[in-house]
Amino acid sequence: YNAAFHIPSRRTVTILEETKLWKKVFEETRPRVCLTTDTWTSIQKIHYMFFTAHFIDRNWILHKRIINFFPTSSHKVDKASSNDVTVKEMSKTLRNWGTNIFDGDHIHVRCMTHILNLIVQDWLKEIGKSVKLVRQAVKYIKQSPARNRKFKEYRESELITCKKSLCLDVPTR
Template sequence: MTRYVDVHRPMSIIRSRSLDSQLLRMICKEYHPFSLVEDNEFKEFVRMLCHSYTLPSRKTLTNSLLPASYNEVLLEVKDELQHASAVSLTSDGWTNINNMSFYALTAHFIDRCGTLKSYLLECSEFNEKHTGENIASWIAQVLKTFNIDFKITAIVTDNAANMKSAASILNIRNVSCYAHSLNLAVQNAIAKSIKLVVDKVKLIVQFFKKSTSALSKLVDMQKPLNKAQLKLKQDVPTRWNSTFDMLDRVLINKEPIVSTLALLDSTLSLDSSEWDVIEHSVNMLRTFHDVTVEISSEQSVSLSKTCVLYRIMIKKMSTFPDASLPQSVRMLKTELVTGLQKRFGSIEDNKLRSQAVLLDPRFKKQAFGDDSKFQLA
């Protein structure tokens, strides 16, 4: 009979709800718009897969399924946090392209199975003045919602005065973001040493970014020179490692870039001494790139690494002999060492860091540059 009559059994409520939940999960995790369910081709695709399933409307997703799913996840997160013996926080604020300010608060803890977990507790628009008092009030309200205000051991923030003030008002130990401080040290060193070369590289990258014909010729030039067809990267001061990424990518594409600029008779060019500066700078900055990547890991504890990584960077700088470096790169090296010593020279004096280092079985006492420090931990 089914070969002659199109018979479809009705879908069970349980199955339908399961599909609704998966649809919502897909939309949220893959950043699809809710209007996806109104797209005719998507509707036809779903109908072909399962004729008996009825897609929920956009209104149902927004007003019913999403709030229900949010409340379910919220209860699960609250339950996990209640069983955590200690919780640390990270917080940051930013302004989007529409000039709207946002603040986010993330909790980090070890669950009952001994696994390191991280949950974004709140990310919301912040319309108040960005004072330490207002930020502290916002954080306190979030902590109260999850009932973990008595479990907080420390909060990691950037070096902004208002963030440090908020931590002080809440009486929570504050740890400056290591990667942020390192980025500031590197950016300051670059500005005082190789800025002229970096600015010229920026102009070259912008030239290829804005001109489709020039970019096409660059791609065509990469092929006969057996170079990977890699796009040039533009640096953004607030994005860590972006200057290194830009210089490194330009250095990889040196021959295609030189050939293309010569072919286009462009006024933009770099002489041999400037290419030499780029090469030595990339070699020097690679260590800072690797440290930033290492310290930004989300799946491992990083506080205990900070003292060790500081000394590694200082030691690495000594491996670059001044005699073989261009003048501007020698200045870069000097400024990097000065910046590291200024921002991290007293890093072992922080009691929280020292305790973390001492408790890490990989380091313990050997991680301290000053043997007297671990006795105070």
């Protein structure tokens, strides 16, 4: 028995084995990798930022792997300016490695869905009072099984064939 020897956990061994596997895949196929960042808030209200690698293997199968994540103060920060700084630093590192394709000119592509979401959020602010009233009505109906049943009865009496139930929107989607 050697007290200085640390036995790794099963999770650590699994991560190390997966890392070795993916390192081998990358050495053999040398795929082009797309790195993305995103943020998420846990149910405990802890904000995280993720770095994800996306690539297509030689069998044309898309892979997506989280390569790092860390807690952050808030995901409501201006991600565009922090992304610009990150891309600039990453471009410098890639240039030092001799692997900076297109001299870093096309290394950063803005997230189109994020841009569209910002446009829609601005539009929703313009019609905010109406949206607020619809949200209140949905909440009111969904708070009571009796109200929900009555709503379904009205829907059927109006010959509305859609069977989906009411749901509240998710502002970030």
